[in-house]
Amino acid sequence: MASQSAHLPTSVEETLTLLRNGNYLANRSLATALFLALKLNRPLFLEGEAGVGKTEIAKVLSATLGRKLLRLQCYEGLDVTTAVYEWNYSRQMVEIRMAEATGTGDKDALESNLFSDAFLIKRPLLQALEPDVAGPPILLIDELDRTDEPFEAYLLEILSDYQVTIPELGTIKAEHPPIVIITSNRTREIHDALKRRCFYHWVDYPTAERELEILKIRTPQAAEELSKEVVGFVHRLRKMDLFKQPGVAETIDWAHALTQLDVMSLDPEVINDTLGTLLKYQDDITKIQGSEASRILNDVRTELAAARA
Amino acid sequence: MLDASLRELPDATPGGRLAENIMHFARVLRRAGLPIGPGQVLEALRAVAAVGLDNREDFYWTLHAVFVNRRDQRELFDQAFHIFWRNPDILGRMMSLMLPEMGAMQDNAPKGEEMSRRLAEALNPSNNKAKEQLEDEEITLDATLTWSANEVLAKKDFEKMSSEEIRAAVAAIQRMRLPAMEVKTRRYRASLTGSRVDMRRTLRAALRGGQGYIPLMKREKRVRRPPLVILCDISGSMERYSRMLLHFLHAVTNDRDRVFTFLFGTRLTNVTRYLRYKDVDEALARCGDAVNDWSGGTRIGHSLHEFNQYWSRRVLTQGAVVLMISDGLDRDEAAGLTIEMERLHKSCRRLIWLNPLLRFEGFQPKSVGIRAILPHVDEFRTIHNLESMKELVAALSLDAPRRQGGMRMFKDEAA
Numbered sequence: 001m002a003s004q005s006a007h008l009p010t011s012v013e014e015t016l017t018l019l020r021n022g023n024y025l026a027n028r029s030l031a032t033a034l035f036l037a038l039k040l041n042r043p044l045f046l047e048g049e050a051g052v053g054k055t056e057i058a059k060v061l062s063a064t065l066g067r068k069l070l071r072l073q074c075y076e077g078l079d080v081t082t083a084v085y086e087w088n089y090s091r092q093m094v095e096i097r098m099a100e101a102t103g104t105g106d107k108d109a110l111e112s113n114l115f116s117d118a119f120l121i122k123r124p125l126l127q128a129l130e131p132d133v134a135g136p137p138i139l140l141i142d143e144l145d146r147t148d149e150p151f152e153a154y155l156l157e158i159l160s161d162y163q164v165t166i167p168e169l170g171t172i173k174a175e176h177p178p179i180v181i182i183t184s185n186r187t188r189e190i191h192d193a194l195k196r197r198c199f200y201h202w203v204d205y206p207t208a209e210r211e212l213e214i215l216k217i218r219t220p221q222a223a224e225e226l227s228k229e230v231v232g233f234v235h236r237l238r239k240m241d242l243f244k245q246p247g248v249a250e251t252i253d254w255a256h257a258l259t260q261l262d263v264m265s266l267d268p269e270v271i272n273d274t275l276g277t278l279l280k281y282q283d284d285i286t287k288i289q290g291s292e293a294s295r296i297l298n299d300v301r302t303e304l305a306a307a308r309a
Numbered sequence: 310m311l312d313a314s315l316r317e318l319p320d321a322t323p324g325g326r327l328a329e330n331i332m333h334f335a336r337v338l339r340r341a342g343l344p345i346g347p348g349q350v351l352e353a354l355r356a357v358a359a360v361g362l363d364n365r366e367d368f369y370w371t372l373h374a375v376f377v378n379r380r381d382q383r384e385l386f387d388q389a390f391h392i393f394w395r396n397p398d399i400l401g402r403m404m405s406l407m408l409p410e411m412g413a414m415q416d417n418a419p420k421g422e423e424m425s426r427r428l429a430e431a432l433n434p435s436n437n438k439a440k441e442q443l444e445d446e447e448i449t450l451d452a453t454l455t456w457s458a459n460e461v462l463a464k465k466d467f468e469k470m471s472s473e474e475i476r477a478a479v480a481a482i483q484r485m486r487l488p489a490m491e492v493k494t495r496r497y498r499a500s501l502t503g504s505r506v507d508m509r510r511t512l513r514a515a516l517r518g519g520q521g522y523i524p525l526m527k528r529e530k531r532v533r534r535p536p537l538v539i540l541c542d543i544s545g546s547m548e549r550y551s552r553m554l555l556h557f558l559h560a561v562t563n564d565r566d567r568v569f570t571f572l573f574g575t576r577l578t579n580v581t582r583y584l585r586y587k588d589v590d591e592a593l594a595r596c597g598d599a600v601n602d603w604s605g606g607t608r609i610g611h612s613l614h615e616f617n618q619y620w621s622r623r624v625l626t627q628g629a630v631v632l633m634i635s636d637g638l639d640r641d642e643a644a645g646l647t648i649e650m651e652r653l654h655k656s657c658r659r660l661i662w663l664n665p666l667l668r669f670e671g672f673q674p675k676s677v678g679i680r681a682i683l684p685h686v687d688e689f690r691t692i693h694n695l696e697s698m699k700e701l702v703a704a705l706s707l708d709a710p711r712r713q714g715g716m717r718m719f720k721d722e723a724a
Contacts (some may be wrong), residue, residue: 187622
């Protein structure tokens with residue numbers, strides 16, 4: 001964990017440095033959106049292909065700001081009892097039984113007792129509204145597109161007013177709103193009503209130079225030459241007609257795998273053997289494997305040689 | 310129109326020229342089809358105040374974070390930003406020049422995915438011409454880019470649908486209702502006979518009653534219709550059916566939620582939002598405008614590839630059912646069709662192929678295209694008259710048997 005006392009950035013520049021301290025290289029557009037979200041207390045909505053570092057931002061923020069990270073992984077059928085709160089039914093049953101056994105049966109007292117804080121199981125969204133010693137927590141709502149529309153609608157109250165209404169208890173409002181990061185892979189469109197409450201940013205694949213810098217930070221043990229070849233190769237793959245283009249996460253994985261295999265420089269055989277870390281669909285792999293891979297590698301080599309000359 | 314009256318208002322925004330300009334910029338974007346309300350204008354002012362004005366790039370991304378909320382709005386925003394913040398007047402004049410066209414589009418502003426792309430083209434000073442010219446350009450471009458010289462890029466005239474028979478048939482189609490093929494979701498609802506205990510309601514009932522016992526409340530799984538994705542062939546060989554099919558598609562779209570419709574000939578067009586118009590004539594007219602390859606050649610493999618690549622991951626979620634309507638006659642000699650069909654089949658709950666050719670007795674799947682498609686469909690039906698449409702409706706309501714595809718492959722291999 002970084003320093004406990006880290007405070008929120010006061011400019012776009014500081015936001016960039018903050019992310020950089022957490023080993024995250026962001027471009028200025030992303031830093032601007034994030035800075036706005038932090039400054040104006042609104043959720044940040046990140047959309048983009050898989051593996052471009054959307055989820056990573058929340059983790060980095062949590063580490064550099066020293067805040068607690070609450071993560072809500074979305075899935076189809078996610079409902080209030082797993083996302084927000086649930087009553088502890090078994091304890092409630094025991095409580096009722098005890099009241100019966102001891103015969104201290106004031107019904108109203110029992111009811112208000114049963115539906116009180118003590119019997120409430122708090123799930124991530126409710127936890128995020130609670131004060132924390134380190135400052136308001138970071139709430140990561142991951143892959144929102146995986147849930148169905150009803151849950152999205154439920155989020156509206158939380159995201160705009162930072163409050164949750166529990167029928168038995170009333171409204172619980174956060175004293176200090178949490179920092180909310182929402183990610184989506186766009187497997188379906190999220191409703192405008194929700195997007196309107198957020199700052200939106202589309203996270204794109206980085207440029208070759210930036211991706212090289214990212215590799216330097218994330219896999220420092222990789223040889224300089226190898227990193228350049230890896231980035232050149234991946235960028236060429238992204239221009240091809242593939243079903244799933246490799247993301248930054250795949251680039252890092254691949255560089256990591258290659259260094260584990262003590263590879264100093266790419267060759268067609270190594271590429272064929274390790275292509276599975278880069279491409280995740282069999283069709284894509286068969287398309288690239290073999291002659292296509294060596295052709296791309298040759299292209300990359302000539303380009304690198306030209307750049308050096 | 311609301312916008313016109315707003316434009317007449319005196320500029321009375323507090324905060325000097327910048328605030329005023331941001332408001333005008335928001336208005337320009339709104340007229341161009343971005344769903345921007347006054348709330349966002351205020352938010353933009355607050356955001357700009359937070360970031361400061363030292364840096365043009367920061368200013369750009371600040372407004373971007375507030376005003377853009379879909380990926381496809383980025384180009385439009387980008388162009389509007391660069392034109393407006395160099396000289397607001399130019400853009401204003403350009404917009405007023407194009408106002409007749411805008412007016413027609415304003416009705417669809419909130420739904421304007423395709424719209425904004427067209428507007429982005431219109432906003433670009435280099436092809437800032439009348440609408441007809443724009444379309445001429447598109448068409449010549451298409452003719453050179455697509456494979457077939459024979460491709461007929463004529464627009465279909467829906468006005469011609471007037472014969473008595475057709476009208477009767479259309480009326481019948483409009484009355485058709487797709488019964489729900491329902492699937493269980495992972496959500497629950499209160500029920501008297503459900504199989505699970507609803508603890509929350511049980512405990513509340515216990516307190517309410519106070520008779521000394523706890524009544525058991527039940528819940529059951531909610532059911533919901535899965536999304537329906539329709540891929541409809543509108544090439545020359547399907548011409549006789551496409552009118553009727555469009556009426557059918559319109560009826561289906563308006564009958565249930567989560568229907569996505571794509572038309573394809575030599576390329577794929579998403580017409581979902583046009584078909585959502587309640588008025589069938591308006592819906593079909595807009596489809597006619599959007600599609601450029603009526604009654605041309607067919608490139609099924611290519612169109613499916615486009616679908617798999619750009620759309621399947623966005624619409625084939627939550628157990629979608631795919632209806633593919635095509636005669637399977639492919640000018641590309643089924644190039645790449647097998648692979649694309651396999652992918653499509655693997656990414657949906659159920660794939661139903663509707664083929665009007667099936668009405669001929671002794672129909673045999675001889676064409677390459679048909680033979681490439683057949684192994685990858687769960688169900689193969691005809692659709693050539695009202696009767697078959699009704700049968701289809703019945704078929705859709707049945708609960709599909711679990712798919713055996715994967716197992717069959719293993720068994721074949723073992724045999």
